[in-house]
Every structure is written in structure tokens, then in C-alpha cells.
Amino acid sequence: MKAMVLCAGYGTRLGQLASELPKPMLPLAGRPMLEHILCHLARHGFDEIAINLHFRPEAIMTHFGDGSRWGIRLSYSHEPELLGTAGGLKKMADFLAGSEPFLVQYGDVVTDEDFTAMLRFHQQHQALATVLVHRREQSNSMIALDDQQRITCFLERPTEQQRAGLTAPWVNSGIAICQSELLDAIPSGIAADLPRDVFTKLVGTGRLFGFPLKGYRCAVDSPERLAEVRAAMARGARR
Numbered sequence: 001m002k003a004m005v006l007c008a009g010y011g012t013r014l015g016q017l018a019s020e021l022p023k024p025m026l027p028l029a030g031r032p033m034l035e036h037i038l039c040h041l042a043r044h045g046f047d048e049i050a051i052n053l054h055f056r057p058e059a060i061m062t063h064f065g066d067g068s069r070w071g072i073r074l075s076y077s078h079e080p081e082l083l084g085t086a087g088g089l090k091k092m093a094d095f096l097a098g099s100e101p102f103l104v105q106y107g108d109v110v111t112d113e114d115f116t117a118m119l120r121f122h123q124q125h126q127a128l129a130t131v132l133v134h135r136r137e138q139s140n141s142m143i144a145l146d147d148q149q150r151i152t153c154f155l156e157r158p159t160e161q162q163r164a165g166l167t168a169p170w171v172n173s174g175i176a177i178c179q180s181e182l183l184d185a186i187p188s189g190i191a192a193d194l195p196r197d198v199f200t201k202l203v204g205t206g207r208l209f210g211f212p213l214k215g216y217r218c219a220v221d222s223p224e225r226l227a228e229v230r231a232a233m234a235r236g237a238r239r
Contacts, residue, residue, distance in 0.1 A: 001045050001046045001047065001048065001100055001101075001102070001103070001119075002046065002048045002049070002050070002095065002096055002098070002100070002102040002103075003041050003046040003048070003049045003050075003102055003103040003104065003105065004049065004050040004051070004052070004088070004089060004092060004095075004096065004102065004103075004104050004105075005024070005034065005037055005038070005041075005049060005050075005051050005052075005104075005105050005106075005107050006052055006085055006088055006104065006105070006106050006107050007022060007023075007024045007034065007051050007052060007053060007060060007107035008052040008053055008054035008055070008079050008082055008083070008088060009023070009054070009055075009082070009107075009108075010023075010054075010055055020056075021056060021059055022053075022055050022056050022057075022059055022060055023107065023108050023220070024037070024060065024107040024108065025059050025060060025063070026220065026226060028110070028229060028230060028233060029230070029233045029234075032063060033107075033108070033110060033220060034051075034060065034064070034107060035063075035064075035070070036110060037105060037107065037109070037110065038064070038067070038070055038072060039070060040111070040112065040115075041072075041103065041105070041115070042070060042071055042072050044114075044115035044116045044119070045116070046072075046103055046115070047071065047072045047073065048072070048073050048075075049067065049072055049073070049074055049075070050074075050075045050076070050077055050092050050095050050096070051064075051074060051075070051076055051077070051107075052076075052077040052078075052079055052083075052088040052091070052092070053076055053077065053078050053079065054078070054079045054080075054082055057076070057078055060076075061076055075092075075095055077091055077092050079091070081191075082191060083190075083191050083192070084191040084192050084193045084194075084197075085104075085106070085192075085193055085194040085195075086186045086192035086193055086194040086197055086198050087186070087187075087190065087191045087192045089104060089183060089186060089194070090183060090186040090187070090188060090192070093180075093183045096180055096183060097180050097183070098180055099180075101119065101122055101123070101177050101178060101179055101180075102177070102178060102180065103115065103119075103175065103176070103177050103178075104175070104176050104177075104178060104194070105174065105175045106174035106175070106219070108174075108219055108220045108221055109173065109174040109175060109217065109218070109219050109220075110216075110217070110218050110219075110220060110229050111132075111173075111175065111213075111215060111216060111217040111218075112215045112216045113132060113175070113213060113214065113215040113216075113217060114214065114215060115177075117214075118130060118132065118177060118211045119177055121149075121209070121211055122177045122209070122211075125148075125149075125150075125209055126207070127177075127179075127207050127208070127209045128178070128179050128181065128182055128202060128205060128207035128208060129176050129177070129178045129179070129182055129198075129199065129202060129207070129208050129209070130176060130177045130178075130208075130209045130210070130211050131143070131151065131172060131173070131175075131176045131199065131208070131209070131210050131211065132172075132173040132174070132175040132176065132210075132211050132213060132217075133145070133170040133171060133172065133173055133210040133211065133212055133213065134170065134171060134173050134212070134213035134217060135169055135170060135171070136171045139171035139172075140156065140157050140171070140172075141154070141155060141156050141157070141158075141171045141172040141195060142154075142155040142158050142166065142168035142170075142171065143155075143168055143170040143171060143172065143210055144166075144167065144168040144169075144170065145170060145209075145210045145212075148209075149209050149210050149211065149212070150206060150208070150209055150210075151199075151202075151203055151208045151209060151210050152203065153166070153168050153203065154172075154195070154199050154200045154202075154203050154208070155168065155200070156172075156193075156195040156196040156199075156200055157196070170210055170212070172195055172199075173213055173217055173219075174219060176194070176199075182198065182202075185198050185201065185202070186198060216232065218232065
């Protein structure tokens with residue numbers, strides 16, 4: 001099965017820690033963060049994986065090569081100009097095309113979530129996209145689910161006025177399983193954002209679902225979060 005890991009962004013909030021390396025190459029337990037991500041994908045059968053690149057692309061390509069060392073096949077998509085999380089997928093539409101669903105994961109999200117269970121849920125519900133969600137207050141997104149786990153509200157970067165009086169306890173975890181027809185909803189040739197420009201517009205279709213997080217998950221977007229995931233690995237909180 002196919003997956004795409006989004007690694008083209010800058011790690012600006014990590015400061016000097018990501019000034020010389022792409023953020024996904026930061027070390028965790030003696031290995032690059034991206035290696036942990038790829039190995040977890042492989043454990044759940046995602047063995048054809050695309051990676052988009054922008055800052056210091058040679059650091060990732062030199063380390064991982066064709067992926068055969070980890071039992072996977074890697075493809076690379078270099079973006080001279082950043083295309084955003086959705087634009088990066090659109091650029092790889094030919095790779096992601098097909099009847100089987102694909103998984104997309106942000107390159108700074110470390111998790112041991114059961115992707116096999118998530119894929120089963122996605123297929124059973126004939127979803128167009130299934131978004132991994134977790135509970136967190138005052139996040140960049142607000143998501144509400146019905147009793148079938150269908151997403152009934154998806155707000156990206158809501159204003160305080162939008163937050164007021166709205167009960168939407170879930171947030172986007174940076175991982176989704178999608179059908180290739182989702183790519184048709186992404187504009188071509190311009191930068192586009194997956195939550196803002198795609199997911200928020202799919203709410204009314206009835207085919208956008210949320211899958212609540214059951215495992216460990218951390219987005220490494222600050223020095224504090226990097227320290228958090230390193231500590232979690234040290235105490236065995238994440239496999």
C-alpha cells in the first residue's frame with residue numbers, strides 16, 4: 001500500500017535545532033525521526049512511500065536511498081517552491097492514483113497508532129478521507145463527530161468568535177487515510193493546505209470521518225515537544 005510523508009516544511013519553531021538539518025532528520029533514540037515514521041508505516045503494510053522535500057533534500061535522500069534497507073520502496077518529490085500539504089499530494093497524484101486508499105502523514109508526527117485498525121475503519125465506512133483526531137483544547141483546529149464518527153464540523157484556525165459556544169472537542173492529528181479521488185478536490189499548480197482547502201470543504205459530503213487516537217502521538221514542532229518525545233521513548237511509552 002502507498003503512503004506519503006510530508007517533509008518539505010521548515011522547522012522554524014525549533015530554532016537552531018533544525019537550522020542545518022530538515023526537521024524529520026532530528027535524532028530520536030539514535031535514529032532520525034523520519035526513520036521511526038517509516039518503520040511504523042512499514043509495520044502496517046505501507047511499503048510504497050513518497051516523501052516530499054525542500055530544505056536540504058540531500059540529507060534525507062542520502063540517508064534513506066531507495067528504502068530497501070527498511071523493506072520499503074521510496075520515491076522523492078522535490079519542491080523548489082513549497083506547495084503546502086495538499087499541493088504536495090497533488091504533485092504526486094500519479095504515484096497515489098489507484099483504487100486502494102493511501103495514508104498521508106506529517107513528517108513531524110511521531111505515533112504508534114494502529115494504522116491497520118484505522119484502515120479497516122476507513123474501508124468499512126466507505127470514507128473518502130478518515131482523519132486521525134485527538135482531544136486538545138485551544139488547538140489550530142476544531143472537529144466535531146457524530147455517533148458514527150462522521151465529521152460534522154471542521155474548523156481550521158478558528159477565530160475566538162467561531163470557538164464561542166461551539167462544542168467540538170477533537171483536533172486534527174496530522175495523519176489521514178484517503179481515497180485517490182480526494183486528489184480531484186485539490187487545485188493544480190498552486191500551494192494548498194489539506195485541512196483548510198480540502199477537509200473543511202468535505203464536511204457536507206458525509207464521507208469525511210474521524211478516527212480517535214488510541215495510541216501515543218506527538219507533533220515535534222518545538223524544542224519542548226522534541227524533549228517530550230525523547231523522554232517518552234526513554235521510558236518506553238512509544239514502541
